[in-house]
Structure formats: structure tokens, C-alpha cells
Amino acid sequence: MTADFDEALIAFAAEVGPDGPVCVRGGGTRWRLGGEAAPGTRQVQAPAGVVAFEPAEMTVRVRAGTPVAELHRELAAGGQRTALPERDGGTVGGALMAGESSIARLGLGPVREALLQARYVCADGQLATAGAATVKNVSGFDVCRLLVGSLGTLGLVGEVLLRTVPVGETERWVRLAGADAGTARSCHTAASVLWDGADVWALLSGYEVDVEEDLSRLGPCEEVDGPPELPPHRWSCTPAEAAAFAARNGAAGRFVAEIGVGIVHAAEPQPPRTVEPGAAELNRRFKARFDPAGRLNPGRDPLQKP
Amino acid sequence: MAGTLAAATRRVLGSRRRGDRSGSVPSNDPADAALVADLVEAIGADRVRADAAARYLASRDASIYREGNAGPVCYPGSTDDVAACVRVANRHGRAVSPRGAGTGLAGGAAPLGRPVVLSMTRMDELVEIDFDNGVAWVQPGVVNLDLTRALAPHGVHYAPDPSSQAACTIGGNVANNSGGPHCLAYGVTSAHVVAIEVVLSDASVVTLGDLSAEPAGYDLRGAFVGSEGMCGIATKVAVRLTRNPPAVRTMLLCFSDVSDAAATVSAIIAAGIVPAAIEMLDQRCVIAVEDFAQAGYPRDAAAVLLVEVDGASGGVEIAAARVAEIAERNQAMSVRTAADDDERARLWKGRKSAFGAVANVMPDYYLHDTVVPRTRLVEVLESIYEIVDRHDLIVLNVFHAGDGNLHPILAYDSREPGADERVHAAGREIIEMSLDMGGALTGEHGVGVEKRDHMHRMFSAVDLDQQSRLRASFDPYCRMNPGKVLPSAHSCSDIGSLRASDAAGVWG
Numbered sequence: 001m002t003a004d005f006d007e008a009l010i011a012f013a014a015e016v017g018p019d020g021p022v023c024v025r026g027g028g029t030r031w032r033l034g035g036e037a038a039p040g041t042r043q044v045q046a047p048a049g050v051v052a053f054e055p056a057e058m059t060v061r062v063r064a065g066t067p068v069a070e071l072h073r074e075l076a077a078g079g080q081r082t083a084l085p086e087r088d089g090g091t092v093g094g095a096l097m098a099g100e101s102s103i104a105r106l107g108l109g110p111v112r113e114a115l116l117q118a119r120y121v122c123a124d125g126q127l128a129t130a131g132a133a134t135v136k137n138v139s140g141f142d143v144c145r146l147l148v149g150s151l152g153t154l155g156l157v158g159e160v161l162l163r164t165v166p167v168g169e170t171e172r173w174v175r176l177a178g179a180d181a182g183t184a185r186s187c188h189t190a191a192s193v194l195w196d197g198a199d200v201w202a203l204l205s206g207y208e209v210d211v212e213e214d215l216s217r218l219g220p221c222e223e224v225d226g227p228p229e230l231p232p233h234r235w236s237c238t239p240a241e242a243a244a245f246a247a248r249n250g251a252a253g254r255f256v257a258e259i260g261v262g263i264v265h266a267a268e269p270q271p272p273r274t275v276e277p278g279a280a281e282l283n284r285r286f287k288a289r290f291d292p293a294g295r296l297n298p299g300r301d302p303l304q305k306p
Numbered sequence: 307m308a309g310t311l312a313a314a315t316r317r318v319l320g321s322r323r324r325g326d327r328s329g330s331v332p333s334n335d336p337a338d339a340a341l342v343a344d345l346v347e348a349i350g351a352d353r354v355r356a357d358a359a360a361r362y363l364a365s366r367d368a369s370i371y372r373e374g375n376a377g378p379v380c381y382p383g384s385t386d387d388v389a390a391c392v393r394v395a396n397r398h399g400r401a402v403s404p405r406g407a408g409t410g411l412a413g414g415a416a417p418l419g420r421p422v423v424l425s426m427t428r429m430d431e432l433v434e435i436d437f438d439n440g441v442a443w444v445q446p447g448v449v450n451l452d453l454t455r456a457l458a459p460h461g462v463h464y465a466p467d468p469s470s471q472a473a474c475t476i477g478g479n480v481a482n483n484s485g486g487p488h489c490l491a492y493g494v495t496s497a498h499v500v501a502i503e504v505v506l507s508d509a510s511v512v513t514l515g516d517l518s519a520e521p522a523g524y525d526l527r528g529a530f531v532g533s534e535g536m537c538g539i540a541t542k543v544a545v546r547l548t549r550n551p552p553a554v555r556t557m558l559l560c561f562s563d564v565s566d567a568a569a570t571v572s573a574i575i576a577a578g579i580v581p582a583a584i585e586m587l588d589q590r591c592v593i594a595v596e597d598f599a600q601a602g603y604p605r606d607a608a609a610v611l612l613v614e615v616d617g618a619s620g621g622v623e624i625a626a627a628r629v630a631e632i633a634e635r636n637q638a639m640s641v642r643t644a645a646d647d648d649e650r651a652r653l654w655k656g657r658k659s660a661f662g663a664v665a666n667v668m669p670d671y672y673l674h675d676t677v678v679p680r681t682r683l684v685e686v687l688e689s690i691y692e693i694v695d696r697h698d699l700i701v702l703n704v705f706h707a708g709d710g711n712l713h714p715i716l717a718y719d720s721r722e723p724g725a726d727e728r729v730h731a732a733g734r735e736i737i738e739m740s741l742d743m744g745g746a747l748t749g750e751h752g753v754g755v756e757k758r759d760h761m762h763r764m765f766s767a768v769d770l771d772q773q774s775r776l777r778a779s780f781d782p783y784c785r786m787n788p789g790k791v792l793p794s795a796h797s798c799s800d801i802g803s804l805r806a807s808d809a810a811g812v813w814g
Contacts, residue, residue, distance in 0.1 A: 056576035056681050079578045099520060112525060113497050128768045132746035134677040136494065136709040138483045138532050139747040139757070139764055140791055141773040145496065145528025149520070155772075166578035188552060188618040209620030236520040240438035260440070262519035273522050278512030282779065283523045289775040303523040 005127050008047035008063060009119055012158045015044050018125035023297045024156050026094025027067065029087040033098055033306075034151045038299035046093045046158050050074050058164045059116060059135065064093025064157045080164040083108040093157050099149025099302075100234065103227055105261050107191025107205050108165060112148040117161035120147065123154075123291040133161055146286070151305075152297040154290040168205035174221040175228075176200040181243065181259040187214040193259040194227055197246035200259075201227055230256050234306060235270040237262045270306040335377075341398045342378050345422070348390040353381045353428075364423040367408045367415040368470075370672055371755055374416030376403075376423045383428050385503065385511055385541040392509040392539070395422040396785065402507070403787045404539045406446065406478030409470040411673055412754030414482065414534045418789035424539060426477045432456050433542065439517045441500050441544040446477025453545070462547040465492035468750070469658065480540050483532030485750030487583040487657070490708040491616075492548060494750065496531040503542035504530065507781040517544065529776055534752050535787035537780035551582070551616035555626040556644040556653050559633040560607040564588060567609035568683035570636045571707045574613070575680065577632060579625050584708030585612040585657050588687070590667075591702040591715070592656075598663035601656025607639060611707065612657050660704040661715070668700060668717035672729050675751040676740035680710035689739045690714050697732040711749035712740065738763065753791045761793050 005013075016022055021041040025031070037043070048065035055078035062071055069086045084095040085102035096118075101110045117131035130143035147155060168191070176184065181195040184202040189210050192203035201224070204211045215221070231254065237245070242257040242264050255266040275283075283303050287294070338356060345354045355361075356378040365374035377400060382388045395402045401421035408415050417423050430447035435457070442464075444453060450471040454463045467486035468474055474484070480502065485494045492498075501515040515527030530537050561567040571584055587595065587610050592603045603610050611633070615625040630641045644650035664671045678686045687703065694701040694716065705713040716732060718725045737747065737760055747757050747764050761770060774792055778784070 054679075054681070056572045057679055058575055058580075099525075101520070105519075109493075109497070110520075112528060113493060122768065122772060126768045128772050129765065130769065130772065132677065132764070133744050134679060134710055134746045134749070136485060136489070136677050136706075136711050136749040137746040138485075138494070138750055138752055140753060140761060140770075141776040142483070142496065142529060142532050143772055143776055145525045145531075146776060148528070149525055154524075166580065206618065207621035207624055209624065210618035213618065213620060236518045236522075238439050238517040239519075240436075240517075242519075243438070258519070262517075273518075275522055276513065278506075278510050279514065279523060279526065282512065282514075282526055285782075286524050286526075286529075286776075286779045289779045290772070305520075305522055 005119060006051075008049070009127060009158045012044075012047050013121045013125060013127050016121045016125055016156055019293070019295065021295050021298045022156070024093065024152050026065065026091035026097075027087065027089035029090040030094060030098040030100070033300075034302050034304045035300040037297065041298055046091070046156070051159065053078060055080060057135070059133075059161055060164055061159065061161050062092055063159050064091065064096070066092050068092055068095055075164055076167065079167055081167050082162045082164055083111055083114040084162070085111070092160065092162070096148050096157060096160065097150060097152045101261070101263070103194070103258065104191040104203055104205070105258065105263075106193065107168075107203070112145060114162050115144045115148050115160055116163055118144055118147050118157050119159040120155035120157040123293065123296055127158075128155065131161070135163060149302055151300045151302050153287060153300055153302065154296065156296060168207075170208045170211045171203065171205045172211060173201060173203050173224045173226050174215070174218065175224045176202070176218060176221045179218075183218060185260050187217065189214045192227070194256050195259050196228060196256050203227070228256055230265040231267045233266050233269045235264040235266055236273075236306070237264050275303055338378055341394070341400065341422070344394045344397065345378055345380055345391060348394050349380060349382060349387045353383065353387065355379045355381075364405060364425060365417060367405070367410040367413060369411050369413045369416070369754065369756055371413035371416050374413070374418065375420050376417045377420040379423045379425055381425050381428045385505065388424060388505045388539055388541050389509045389511060391422060391424055392505055392507065396507075396509065401785045401788045402539070404477070404481070404535045406475035406481070407449070407470070407473045409474040410478065410482060410754065411675065411751045412748065412756040414752050414754035414787075414790055415478070416755060417787075418755070421788070426539070427475065429541065435460065435547070437547070440547050441517060442547060443542055443544050444476050445542060446475060446480070446540045448476045450474050450476060450479060457547065461550050463550055464545055465489070465498055465548045466495045469661065476543055476545065477540050480531055480543055481533065481535045482750070482752040485706070485711065487585055487706060488614075489750075490584060490706065491580050491582045496528060498546045498548070499527060499531050499543060500546055501544040502527055502530055502540050504538040504540050506538045507783060507785045511541070530780070532752070533777070533780070534754060534790050536777055536790055538786060553619035553622040554582070554614060554616040554650070555622050556650040557613045557626060557629060558603065558642045558653050559611040559613060559629075560604050560639045561609045561611070561637065562607065562639050563637065564609045564687055565684040566636045566638070567611055568687065568707070570611060570633050570638070571683060572681050573632045573636065574629055575708070577628060579615070579628060581613050581625070581629070581708060582616045583612065583614040584706070586610070586703065586705055586707035587612070587657065587660065588703040590700070591660055591663075591704045594663040594667050594702055595656045595660055597666050599655055599659040601652055601659070603656050604640065612653060657704065660702070664702060664715055664717050667702065668719050670718050670720045672716045672718070672733060674712065674714045674716070674733055674736055675748050676712050676737055676745055677749040678710045678712060678740050678743045678745035680708065682743050683707060683710065686712065686740065686743055690736060693732050693735045693739065697728045699728055699732055706749070709749070710745070755790055758791055759793055761791070
């Protein structure tokens with residue numbers, strides 16, 4: 001089978017070439033995640049632009065260099081969006097390679113579920129396709145899952161097909177002073193529940209009637225423009241650890257925990273996570289198999305992600 | 307679900323007759339004596355069988371593939387047992403093939419080259435329900451529906467619901483990345499598996515993924531799910547608990563024209579409604595189902611859609627009303643909404659009994675599984691009818707229309723001369739047509755051996771090489787369930803491993 005790679009992809013592959021250390025820069029919003037590019041690494045950029053949005057398929061084909069916010073503006077015309085987080089200038093490829101979910105993960109799902117197909121440049125400079133152009137597919141090994149969160153160390157993504165989701169009829173952020181996060185978590189329309197040790201913020205998303213019902217269940221609350229300001233460091237915890245974060249890691253107001261998800265935004269960086277030796281060894285084997293010369297994004301390692 | 311009981315019996319007897327003639331299935335293969343003795347020493351005599359009956363049962367799954375060939379069959383009771391079996395197999399230079407309930411439809415659990423077979427069905431404990439983290443830890447032999455039943459008192463369930471859910475196991479679901487009707491809104495197995503304890507081909511035990519929001523390193527859990535037993539053996543799985551929706555509305559939409567039904571599917575999705583399920587049955591399937599299960603589907607409908615919307619009660623009302631409106635705009639003959647749980651169960655009974663109903667039509671069937679873009683259902687169904695007519699076969703279509711996952715059932719009588727060949731020829735054409743429409747080889751049944759040699763139709767040599775790297779990262783020596791998924795040019799080591807163990811085996 002010969003895949004139909006367009007000119008932008010072919011040019012991207014040519015730019016990446018077959019050898020020499022190379023890294024891809026997106027919006028640079030998570031540029032130091034998992035380490036910094038080794039000195040002397042050539043920097044390239046992925047092509048940009050929305051290729052095809054199919055509202056009735058709930059998919060969009062988009063080039064990796066496209067800013068997520070720009071993609072979402074186009075999708076909004078069809079009442080849809082993706083699970084990718086919008087960061088200032090952050091790109092589709094960058095969001096996928098970082099693998100960090102949006103703050104509305106309860107509603108949108110994790111980033112890894114968004115990627116249906118990837119066209120990427122392998123370590124030897126050839127173009128490959130992972131996944132299928134359909135919303136459901138189990139044909140062969142799931143290389144797409146492996147690429148999400150890989151920091152571009154296994155292949156350099158040029159174009160992707162993403163699953164889209166409908167935007168809720170209504171979306172409202174509310175703040176509940178001194179509330180119990182569990183009540184907000186039990187709301188069916190809760191797309192995000194945040195807790196700073198004292199107050200709770202919730203994003204309610206869905207049909208107006210359901211959001212209203214959840215609001216009445218929540219009791220007195222204040223409608224706000226958005227989430228609270230998030231401290232700079234992102235911790236990946238279990239949902240139980242996130243819910244108990246205040247007791248273990250300090251005072252209210254110094255962190256914001258995503259309840260039901262496990263991400264905690266904290267003032268301090270997360271201490272290095274312990275990875276069992278067997279899992280670390282598997283990570284090394286994947287890197288060695290997919291990039292034997294170690295030329296793709298050298299210096300960066302998903303095991304070193306906070 | 308291997309066709310009718312009569313057909314299954316005929317196959318059993320047929321194979322035995324063949325076996326007697328060649329004498330190739332002795333009750334205790336002397337060549338395996340040392341291997342069996344070591345397995346017995348490792349995990350105990352009550353957990354190892356090498357007789358012809360056990361090996362015969364472990365040689366097949368629910369597909370029509372009949373060339374599987376099991377070595378000794380082990381029934382491990384723990385992770386340690388699994389690791390011990392893998393160690394013994396390695397020492398004897400033998401591959402290992404795990405299996406769950408054997409309900410797979412692509413030959414994925416049909417062992418090739420007389421490997422040591424690990425039947426995981428005795429590891430069937432629900433280990434722990436961890437509400438704080440929203441997961442349940444289960445052993446791989448837990449039956450899908452048993453898990454959902456065990457969770458029911460807690461107001462949660464396990465979302466993937468394959469048609470075989472009353473028999474299939476969580477381990478098998480992980481191997482095949484199984485789907486089901488409700489995966490339209492909730493996602494397939496991969497979205498519901500958080501962490502997996504696995505035994506790798508070197509007998510080491512490692513946990514892939516963890517309960518944290520974003521585990522460090524590569525998504526090894528994601529890479530493992532759907533790997534059809536070729537990357538290791540799952541021994542404990544953390545599955546996500548899904549809250550039961552507060553409200554559910556199940557509707558039957560009937561159409562006098564298949565294309566109106568298909569247009570309704572596209573229009574529902576385009577309207578931003580993601581129902582929990584959208585299932586389609588065509589007329590022949592409706593009639594078979596009515597003859598068999600009396601679900602109350604109208605026999606004169608060219609196609610029916612079973613649509614289920616769920617969520618909070620207000621939104622469910624709105625979504626159901628919009629679905630009805632869309633159906634009426636697309637010339638629906640009737641729109642019926644289940645009034646209560648009984649009626650809802652009856653509507654689903656029709657869908658769920660479709661495969662049993664085929665037995666009234668023909669003694670054998672071949673169930674296909676491809677995916678097409680959901681906006682192209684009309685063209686695709688027309689092509690299927692054309693292909694099947696040309697090969698003088700009967701087709702019943704019952705499938706997950708919402709995500710474009712086709713399940714044409716080719717019904718036939720294998721006693722008719724040439725019937726098998728016609729079924730295979732039509733199947734090949736359906737696969738090729740689906741790919742030409744921009745689709746995928748398989749949506750939920752997996753590749754196994756059935757579609758292995760079609761993989762190059764969907765993927766380039768470079769793509770397949772990338773996939774083989776994923777597999778080799780887990781299992782460098784290709785000792786886990788060899789010979790599946792990747793065409794032989796991309797799994798040379800598999801062939802080596804198969805030949806080493808069984809010179810007269812499947813490749814002979």
C-alpha cells in the first residue's frame with residue numbers, strides 16, 4: 001500500500017532527513033518538559049494548517065504545526081473541539097507530544113484518546129502512518145498510543161487525524177467557597193472540578209437544563225470567568241493523592257488539584273517519580289528500537305517528565 | 307459463537323476423523339514429555355494437561371480458522387505460575403500463547419506451532435474495587451459481564467460490552483482492545499484500562515501504566531492493549547469504573563429505505579449528539595431476529611436503528627427528541643421509544659440475539675468486521691449487497707453504525723460444494739472495498755491470523771516495520787503468541803520460532 005502523503009509532509013520529511021540530531025519546535029510552551037534538546041541539535045518545524053474538518057465524522061485532519069487555538073476556532077464553526085489543551089501559542093503536535101491533558105479532562109477525556117491517525121517521520125527519515133482514518137480501529141499494534149506523550153523521541157509527527165467532541169450547549173465556571181469537592185464531582189455535567197484546599201471551582205458543560213439542575217444541587221455559588229490562577233508546576237498524582245493533597249503537601253492556596261483526574265498544579269516541582277526497573281528498561285528498549293541512533297529529540301526523555 | 311451446535315459437532319467429529327487417520331494428536335506427545343514434566347514441577351499436576359482433548363479445545367477460538375495446534379495446556383492460578391510457565395517454555399525453546407474464553411473471531415487465540423498454551427480462565431478474581439481512584443483491579447480470567455454485575459450494587463459499570471460479554475474475559479478484551487455497542491460514546495477497551503501487570507517473554511513481571519493521571523515514560527499500557535497476546539501476558543488489570551448514567555432512553559427507528567437509515571446516522575452525529583449506541587440491522591437480519599426472538603421489530607422495515615441516549619435526565623429528553631426529529635426528517639416509518647426497562651431490554655434482545663438468529667437461516671456463518679467512515683454507510687452497504695449477490699451468498703447486516711463498524715454476517719452451508727471458497731472470496735472483496743472507502747481492516751475483532759495477510763493492504767512496509775518494532779520492544783525473540791497480526795515478511799523471528807518448535811507445523 002502507498003499512503004497519500006501530501007507535499008507538506010514530503011517536504012517535512014525531507015527537512016528532517018535521514019541522519020543527524022534533530023528536534024521539532026512547536027509553540028515552545030513545554031519546551032523543557034523531560035529535558036532540554038542536546039546542544040547542536042538541528043531544529044525544524046512541522047507543517048501547519050487544517051487539512052479537512054468532517055463534522056459528521058467528528059474528525060479533523062490537521063498538520064502538527066497548527067496552533068491548537070487556531071484549530072479550535074475552525075472547529076467551533078461546526079460546534080466541536082478536541083481534547084487538546086489550548087496553551088498560548090501551543091501547537092497540535094506539541095500538545096500530543098507533551099501528552100498533558102486539558103483542565104477539562106473530566107469532560108473531554110485525556111489527550112491520548114484524541115489521536116486516531118498519525119503521519120510521522122521515522123528515525124530513518126521515511127514517512128509512516130499509524131492508526132486509521134476511522135473513529136474505531138484495532139488493525140495491528142497501536143503505535144498512536146505510543147507517540148502521544150513521547151516528546152518526539154520515537155518519531156516526528158507531521159499530520160494527524162483527531163477525534164473531535166461536541167462543545168456543550170452551555171459552559172459555566174462556578175466557584176464554591178469552602179465546599180466539598182465530592183458534591184461537584186458527582187454532578188453529571190462537571191467537565192472540571194478544581195480544589196485549592198479551601199474552595200472548589202467547577203466547569204459545568206452540557207445541556208442548559210442539566211447545567212441548571214446541577215447548579216441547584218450545588219447550592220450557593222458564584223459564577224466566575226474561568227479557573228483560578230494555576231501555580232506553575234504540574235504534578236501527576238492518583239485521584240486519591242490529589243484529593244488528599246492539602247493534608248500532605250501544605251497550605252490551601254498553594255496548589256490547585258484536579259479532582260477525579262489526579263493532576264495537581266503546585267508551587268513546587270513534583271519530586272522525581274519512582275519508576276520500577278522493569279518499566280524503565282522497557283522505555284529504553286522502545287527508544288533503542290524506534291530510534292537506534294538516538295537522533296530524534298536527543299536530551300529529552302518522557303521518563304523525566306514531572 | 308461458532309455457528310450452530312450441529313455445525314460445531316460436525317467440525318469436532320470431522321477433525322477427530324482426520325486426527326485418527328494421521329495419528330498426529332496422541333494423548334500424550336512423547337516429544338513433549340520433558341516439557342510437560344517441567345511444567346508439572348513448576349505449577350503442579352492439576353494445572354497442566356497434555357491430553358488430546360485439552361489440546362484440541364485450546365487449539366481453536368470462535369473463528370472459522372481450524373489450523374491451530376496447541377502444545378501442553380497450562381491453567382495458571384497466579385502471576386508466579388504464569389512466570390514459571392514462561393520460564394519453562396523458554397528453557398525448552400517453545401513459544402507461549404495465552405488465551406481467555408476463546409471467543410475471539412480472528413484466530414488470535416489459535417496457537418501456531420504447538421506453543422505452551424496458558425489458559426487464563428482460572429485467574430478469575432475481582433481483586434479490589436478502589437473507589438477513591440475509580441478503578442477495579444481484576445485478574446484476566448474475570449468474565450466481562452460478571453465484572454459489570456459485581457459492580458452494579460455500587461452504581462458503576464465496566465463500559466466495553468462486546469456481544470460475547472457473557473463469556474469473554476477481561477484478559478481477552480485487553481488483548482483485542484474489544485469494543486461493543488456502547489463504545490460509541492464511551493470508547494473501546496484502551497480507554498478503560500488504566501494499568502496492567504504483565505509477564506513478559508523473559509518471565510519478568512512489570513506493571514505498565516499506573517493509577518496516576520499521566521504516568522511517566524512512554525504509554526506502555528496503551529501500546530500493550532490490543533497486542534493480541536504478542537507482547538506479554540496480562541496477569542492483573544486495573545479497569546476504569548464508569549458511573550451509571552442517571553437516565554437512559556432507548557429508541558427503535560424504522561425505515562423503508564436503508565439509505566434513509568444511514569443518512570439518519572450521519573445527521574445525528576453532525577447535530578453534535580453522541581448517543582451511547584447506534585446499532586443498525588437490515589431487513590434480512592430483522593426478519594431473522596423476529597423469527598428467533600420476537601423483539602417487536604417491524605418485518606417490513608428495510609432497516610432499523612437502535613439508538614440509545616444517556617446522561618442527565620433533562621439532556622436525555624432533548625437528545626431523544628432531536629433524534630426522533632432527525633429520523634422523521636429522514637422518512638422514518640416509525641419511531642418507538644422504550645417506555646420502561648422491560649421494553650428497553652426487549653429492544654436490545656433483538657440486537658443481542660442476532661447471531662443466534664442466523665442459525666435459522668443457514669447452518670454456518672462468517673462474521674466480518676471492518677470499519678468505514680460513517681458518512682459512507684450507504685455506498686458501503688450497497689457494495690456489500692452487490693458483492694454478496696455476485697457470490698450467491700446470503701448476508702445479514704447488524705452493526706455499530708454510529709462508529710462505522712460493519713459486521714456483515716455471511717450465512718452459508720459449508721456442506722455445499724464450493725461454499726467455503728465463495729464465502730472467502732466475498733469476504734476478501736468486502737475487506738478491500740472497506741479499505742478503498744478509506745476504512746480500516748478491523749474495528750474490534752482484531753487481526754489474528756484472519757487478517758494478517760491483509761495488513762499490507764492497509765499499511766506500507768514502513769508502517770508495518772514500525773509496528774514490528776513495538777512488538778519487538780516488548781518481546782525481542784517473538785516468543786509470545788507468534789505468527790499473528792504481522793505478515794510474515796515483518797515477523798521473520800516469528801517464523802524462526804515457529805519452525806524451531808514445530809517443523810511440520812503451520813508453515814510446513
